[in-house]
Amino acid sequence: MSLLVVGSVAFDSVKTPFGVAEDVLGGSATYFSTAASYFTDVKLVAVVGDDFPEKHVSFLKSRKVDVEGLQRTAGKTFRWKGEYGYDLNEAKTLETHLNVFEGFKPEVPESYKKPDVLFLANIDPVLQREVLHQVERPKLVACDTMNFWIGGKRAELVRTLAEVDILLINEGEARELAGEPNLVKAAKAIQGMGPSTLVIKRGEYGALLFGTDYVFSAPAYPLESVFDPTGAGDSFAGGFVGYLDNMHNFDEKSLKQAIIFGSVMASFNVEDFSLNRMKSLDYKEIESRYREFRKLTLFDDIA
Amino acid sequence: MSLLVVGSVAFDSVKTPFGVAEDVLGGSATYFSTAASYFTDVKLVAVVGDDFPEKHVSFLKSRKVDVEGLQRTAGKTFRWKGEYGYDLNEAKTLETHLNVFEGFKPEVPESYKKPDVLFLANIDPVLQREVLHQVERPKLVACDTMNFWIGGKRAELVRTLAEVDILLINEGEARELAGEPNLVKAAKAIQGMGPSTLVIKRGEYGALLFGTDYVFSAPAYPLESVFDPTGAGDSFAGGFVGYLDNMHNFDEKSLKQAIIFGSVMASFNVEDFSLNRMKSLDYKEIESRYREFRKLTLFDDIA
Numbered sequence: 001m002s003l004l005v006v007g008s009v010a011f012d013s014v015k016t017p018f019g020v021a022e023d024v025l026g027g028s029a030t031y032f033s034t035a036a037s038y039f040t041d042v043k044l045v046a047v048v049g050d051d052f053p054e055k056h057v058s059f060l061k062s063r064k065v066d067v068e069g070l071q072r073t074a075g076k077t078f079r080w081k082g083e084y085g086y087d088l089n090e091a092k093t094l095e096t097h098l099n100v101f102e103g104f105k106p107e108v109p110e111s112y113k114k115p116d117v118l119f120l121a122n123i124d125p126v127l128q129r130e131v132l133h134q135v136e137r138p139k140l141v142a143c144d145t146m147n148f149w150i151g152g153k154r155a156e157l158v159r160t161l162a163e164v165d166i167l168l169i170n171e172g173e174a175r176e177l178a179g180e181p182n183l184v185k186a187a188k189a190i191q192g193m194g195p196s197t198l199v200i201k202r203g204e205y206g207a208l209l210f211g212t213d214y215v216f217s218a219p220a221y222p223l224e225s226v227f228d229p230t231g232a233g234d235s236f237a238g239g240f241v242g243y244l245d246n247m248h249n250f251d252e253k254s255l256k257q258a259i260i261f262g263s264v265m266a267s268f269n270v271e272d273f274s275l276n277r278m279k280s281l282d283y284k285e286i287e288s289r290y291r292e293f294r295k296l297t298l299f300d301d302i303a
Numbered sequence: 304m305s306l307l308v309v310g311s312v313a314f315d316s317v318k319t320p321f322g323v324a325e326d327v328l329g330g331s332a333t334y335f336s337t338a339a340s341y342f343t344d345v346k347l348v349a350v351v352g353d354d355f356p357e358k359h360v361s362f363l364k365s366r367k368v369d370v371e372g373l374q375r376t377a378g379k380t381f382r383w384k385g386e387y388g389y390d391l392n393e394a395k396t397l398e399t400h401l402n403v404f405e406g407f408k409p410e411v412p413e414s415y416k417k418p419d420v421l422f423l424a425n426i427d428p429v430l431q432r433e434v435l436h437q438v439e440r441p442k443l444v445a446c447d448t449m450n451f452w453i454g455g456k457r458a459e460l461v462r463t464l465a466e467v468d469i470l471l472i473n474e475g476e477a478r479e480l481a482g483e484p485n486l487v488k489a490a491k492a493i494q495g496m497g498p499s500t501l502v503i504k505r506g507e508y509g510a511l512l513f514g515t516d517y518v519f520s521a522p523a524y525p526l527e528s529v530f531d532p533t534g535a536g537d538s539f540a541g542g543f544v545g546y547l548d549n550m551h552n553f554d555e556k557s558l559k560q561a562i563i564f565g566s567v568m569a570s571f572n573v574e575d576f577s578l579n580r581m582k583s584l585d586y587k588e589i590e591s592r593y594r595e596f597r598k599l600t601l602f603d604d605i606a
Contacts, residue, residue: 087484182528183525184527205505208525224488256603260602287605291605297520297601297602299563300559
């Protein structure tokens with residue numbers, strides 16, 4: 001199987017109640033690729049500036065991420081600066097410098113043009129569609145988005161959603177996109193826009209999966225120390241989509257398991273700054289935490 | 304088995320985005336008893352004024368709730384007025400008139416003095432202890448509390464907690480009680496105060512059960528129409544404690560199942576104002592929703 005992702009590669013500066021990290025590796029495509037790399041081979045389309053150090057590229061290569069689609073442009077790499085309070089659910093953005101990302105024209109290399117699965121990370125919905133139209137229609141197209149596009153480029157986002165199979169979206173953003181406070185009704189409304197499957201991310205409360213005729217609820221892993229939530233959503237998406245690509249099966253059973261693998265990857269990612277925890281992971285730890293999720297949620301039927 | 308509850312019986316006036324209910328039957332002990340009555344026989348200790356209509360007493364009797372311990376005092380019944388916005392998670396209290404509840408001295412009738420299980424609903428921790436000390440030590444003592452007592456009568460609450468087996472508490476209140484933002488750490492701190500088992504209620508996000516050496520996560524049922532959240536926590540407690548009393552077994556397996564029955568009762572309760580939905584329930588519906596919770600959370604192990 002083959003998985004293609006387009007998104008951002010960035011430098012993040014993050015402050016949480018537990019510490020500070022300056023100019024560390026970040027970006028939606030970075031977190032996604034790294035998490036997905038534990039399940040399948042990933043091809044990356046993104047842009048960095050001439051300040052992007054080779055060691056980060058080497059790291060991605062060490063995770064067997066194909067970086068042929070990683071453009072290098074004169075200028076600086078995308079930079080984000082944010083802060084979290086004790087309520088780690090929401091980041092306060094202090095600075096955003098798009099830099100080379102501002103003029104990003106995604107170009108899908110020839111060797112990438114027949115992906116089985118495509119993940120459109122959280123970027124301009126116009127760019128998401130441009131990537132989608134540069135490849136043969138994949139068997140599965142999943143995408144992420146955020147309030148910035150829901151508010152600012154709604155019509156374009158709706159056009160993108162019409163071509164997408166799975167949307168991953170935050171709870172508040174799902175309500176905003178649907179204009180509906182009830183989450184079940186909001187999910188139905190969004191499914192009506194195109195994606196037959198919807199994953200609603202709820203931070204420390206886990207995730208809901210809305211399928212064609214079922215709902216599935218996954219908890220978050222109750223962690224004693226959450227260090228830095230940056231990239232949790234993208235790591236979640238990486239585990240989720242990576243597992244699906246590996247299974248080559250998108251049925252109800254696989255989607256539910258994939259949600260748990262997504263939750264597993266997110267739970268590891270928040271245990272340290274940047275991609276530090278994911279860098280030191282091995283697959284046995286992932287399996288072991290998957291089984292912890294089983295224990296966390298299993299209860300007996302009634303007689 | 305026998306289950307004793309002490310708490311409030313009240314008239315509620317509630318406004319939600321979906322309607323208004325004036326002077327309807329409410330109160331923690333009322334919701335609790337009604338929910339628990341689907342699982343076991345309940346004995347009620349509470350106080351009402353001389354304005355309390357016989358029809359409400361008849362209703363409780365029809366649910367086989369023993370009302371020998373329901374005191375009638377000259378004066379008005381406890382009244383609460385509240386409002387919910389589209390975020391149905393938190394009520395805005397508009398008015399609280401304690402009325403006869405202000406001078407409430409719980410008196411446990413002789414026929415109530417050997418309960419197997421005791422539930423101390425959300426009242427003054429001093430009164431909770433007075434009830435506990437009027438009965439033979441039950442096999443299981445569970446209690447509820449709220450920010451009002453955590454802030455205002457902390458020392459008394461801590462004394463009560465030292466004598467309790469299970470505490471049910473809201474998420475924010477657990478953090479406040481423990482003085483700790485991380486929920487896992489907060490749970491450990493509270494378990495150190497006495498209750499070996501802790502149930503953290505998270506509204507539309509479900510509940511967490513912290514046992515002696517395990518954690519269990521239960522989702523809330525994704526409802527398309529939540530009408531009125533009043534009494535959800537007490538209905539939850541009623542299903543949870545009522546099931547445990549019925550099982551006469553407080554092991555890990557039963558506690559997990561009990562959490563689901565609690566969630567089932569809460570999910571029904573919010574579908575209508577006051578106790579209207581619980582009034583029309585039958586046990587088959589409860590079992591059927593229990594199985595819906597299984598479908599909602601079950602996923603396959605990895606090979």
